[in-house]
Amino acid sequence: MTETPTATKEKSSHRSGLAAAAREFVLIVVGALIVSSILRAFVGQMFIIPSESMQNTLLVGDRVVVEKITDVERGDVIVFEDPGGWLGIGESGQKRGSLGRFFEVVGLLPDSSHGHLIKRLIGMPGDKVACCDEKGRLTVNGQPLDETSYLFPGDAPSAMEFQVVVPAGKVFVMGDHRSESGDSRVHLSDVGPDGGDPGDAAFVPMDKVTGRAILVVWPASNFSKLNVPDTFKSVPAAASPPPAKPSISLTPPPK
Structure with a gap:
């Protein structure tokens, strides 16, 4: 028995419908990946906390959302690329393989934080x-900071004494777990990755700042919003324009 023309047309129509559905599905997936990649590049992305340097504000393994739209300010928790020579074994996340990196780039996996650090922005x-x-407090433009809301319990504001003026185009950062943080203080005598003067490596270039962390989203038990602590609202503006080169003294300020 031979097929009737009607049956042949129905099968052909069925195959055409499946092909059209498959094409539509592929277009939807590709479009979603493109949109996700654009959002990751220009709006925000998720990072995994790799170290103890921001405890107890952020714990190892926390997933944080970092937004890239608004400008950073004093008191923000920021993610930034390694300025050069900062990352130790415990500070950088584990690098994923090619497939994992692809899913990071398109925004389907949180960034492993490889090559990035997260600290609190202290000085603009x-x-x-x-x-x-005289009371053992950190000061910014002469204003003492009350850091009790975020400083790791038992930590002093700093075990080392210093005075710095932050240069143009850079910021000064510190971890909330000061005794476990390789932050700007630790590099005040280091030469930058491209040479230069001692201390150049202590300040993070603004163009290496990825964005500010705004939410802890995982694990669910740690869900919280990351706000600027109230103490930073009392800090006055800088007394003068930022210098081209930092001013650094490893001596205590006048008491």
């Missing part, structure tokens, strides 16, 4: 950051 360009005053 032109700010004078010093430690410590």
